[in-house]
Structure formats: structure tokens, C-alpha cells
Amino acid sequence: MDYGIGMQKARKALNKLWQKMQCDGFVGRLFGRKNEGNNPFHGSHITMSDGNELVSIYQRPNGRLVVLEFLIAENTSFGTEVREILEKEGLPVEK
Numbered sequence: 001m002d003y004g005i006g007m008q009k010a011r012k013a014l015n016k017l018w019q020k021m022q023c024d025g026f027v028g029r030l031f032g033r034k035n036e037g038n039n040p041f042h043g044s045h046i047t048m049s050d051g052n053e054l055v056s057i058y059q060r061p062n063g064r065l066v067v068l069e070f071l072i073a074e075n076t077s078f079g080t081e082v083r084e085i086l087e088k089e090g091l092p093v094e095k
Helices: 006-014 017-024 078-086
Strands: 026-032 041-048 053-059 065-071
Touching: 006 041, 006 053, 006 065, 017 026, 017 041, 026 053
Parallel strands: none
Antiparallel strands: 026 041, 041 053, 053 065
């Protein structure tokens, strides 16, 4: 599958789910920088969530689609770092 075309086809294929998640969850198109090829989240992504689950879909240069799956987690080191930065700026953050 041509690079980039696969993402357009994936978005079209997911349209019914996309519409549902606009009402019940979260959907979006995101873009990550390549960062010298070290960023696994580079390029265009379709991101959707349903409850405590999230998927992010992207296309490899070889044309194959990759579906990354995530569950909401608590007490992660990255989440703690983000909370501390926000709190330091005086922003209210739920724990």
C-alpha cells in the first residue's frame, strides 16, 4: 500500500467507529516529529479512545499499518513528571 494512502484508507474504513467515538470517546489525528528516526510515534496517527483503552494507528514506510494499544495507567513516572510541572505553575491538577 502506498505510504500515506494507507492512512486515508484506514480513516475511511474506521469512519463508523470514528463517528461513535466523537460522541462517546476521543478521536483525533496527531502528528509526531521523526527525531532522527528514534521516535516510534513519528508521522501521522489516527488516535481513538473508548473508556480506559486507547489505540493509535500509523503507517510504516513499507506501507503496513501499525496499531498501538494502550490502557490508562496511574502513578507512572511520566505522569508524575507532568503533574509536578503543572502544579509548579500553580495549575489545579487532580491526583
